[in-house]
Amino acid sequence: MVLRAGADGPGRTGAEAPAGAGRALPCALWLIPVPDLGGVARHVLDVVRTGLPGWRLVVLCPEGPLAEALRALGAPVLTGPVSPADGAARATAEERRVLQRLRPDVLHTHLAFADLTGAAAVVGLRSGRGRRIRLVSTEHGISGVRGYFQAGRPQAAAKTALHRGRLRRTDAVIAVSDSTRQQILAQWGGGARVVVIRNEVAPPATPPQPRPGLRVLSLARLAPEKRIDQLLRAMALVIAEHPEATVTIAGTGPLESALRDLARELCIADHVRFPGHVEAAAALAEHDVVAQLSVWENLSYTLLDAAAHGLGVVATDVGGNREIVPERCLVPAEDHEGVARVIVQQGMDLASRPERGGAGDPARMCAGLTRIYEGVAG
Incomplete structure (x- = not known):
């Protein structure tokens, strides 16, 4: 000791x-x-x-x-x-x-x-x-x-x-x-x-002013249960219609090399960043939508923080996710068109985003x- x-x-x-x-x-x-x-x-x-x-x-x-x-x-x-x-x-x-x-x-x-x-x-x-x-x-x-x-x-x-x-x-x-x-x-x-x-979670001391945009953020370990490959496939559809869209895959893990390869195969590598570990609050302030397509979550701090910062959220309907965000934010990971549609909605329609008060x-x-x-x- x-x-x-x-x-x-x-x-x-x-x-x-x-x-x-x-x-x-x-x-x-x-x-x-x-x-x-x-x-x-x-x-x-x-x-x-x-x-x-x-x-x-x-x-x-x-x-x-x-x-x-x-x-x-x-x-x-x-x-x-x-x-x-x-x-x-x-x-x-x-x-x-x-x-x-x-x-x-x-x-x-x-x-x-x-x-x-x-x-x-x-x-x-x-x-x-x-x-x-x-x-x-x-x-x-x-x-x-x-x-x-x-x-x-x-x-x-x-x-x-x-x-x-x-x-x-x-x-x-x-x-x-x-x-x-x-x-x-x-x-x-x-x-x-x-x-x-x-x-x-507490709201940020200086709450950022939400604005429309398609800067998407994933804050998760790069592991199979986070299903980041499905996010990249959905982002390919988003980028095809909105070439200004970007996605940041923050974190590290065993799938990093495979995910980089997939981004190249989908011809979206120029729109994807892999910065490794990031400071969460700073990353949230620089993005518009948080995407989390996990196999399971109990009560995700990532989603709580996203709501507290006024960001859009796209998540799977698993575990405690629906206790944080409304049903319009939830979509099956395998439904790439559905994920793409919710990303665009959450990014561009501020009224559709989760209420900040839900973070607690x-x-x-x-x-x-x-x-x-x-x-x-x-």
Whole structure:
């Protein structure tokens, strides 16, 4: 376990102090098994920036960009071997050591690996207040397309059995959308209370003035489940009618070379950019439409951000997408003509774009989290 300076100043994070040692606020330890700045890291950073009313938040994660971003915000952060790369046995042992030292009131796990190892690590442990440490889990990534994200049926069945078992030891489960809640109940059954607390994002400090245009943006890993090849095929139809149209394929991944080849085959390479990783807010400000034709999404931060910035949205009708954008934005990925039609409509007709208010309010999200903690911790 590596301790870093955070909100309590150099040399001491506040996470080091035994619970109850002069600490007025109850403590929630967030277990995040990934080091990078992805969707879950975005959620963590938004909550840290907003704060959990009446609670102290400490984050345990692997060393990496997320830990660095948390330190920059002055947040108490612990780093250690708690990622899938470290293996379940080592991660569980490290998590148990941290729990025994910190003695938080709540352990809040995020992502499947942490859900399973955290449930094992917390067994039999008590908080600084002498009560059983409560276990809360947020489900960010359960897929409604069964077997798509597993290596095979036996592996999927084994993971399902593990999740059903750990839910019986979990005090509350948070789903990020109604769709996510439905999938939890359908795939893993009961055993814990499942409450919906949606991801919510703040509008930009200076909201950009929307304008018509066909500058299309994809913000996604270049992987099969994002179906960016279908977007390029639809863009070929858009460009044939609107030669000023462009598309930016931001991100990296295993399909980058194949997607570049496809752009050349479709004779649209001059209209397509592959900039790699980009700063999302800056990219959103420079485009008119966000396209996301994923196989599955739970509650996409990309779509929330697009709506908050006043951009048009083209997305597949999967997971929680229809909880963010209206039906007129949703279209099957394989319907290239339909995708092209919605891109043009969302780009050129400002009235057809999603309402900005649908992106929500992070303070409301954080208030919902504290209600869960108070309900389970008493």
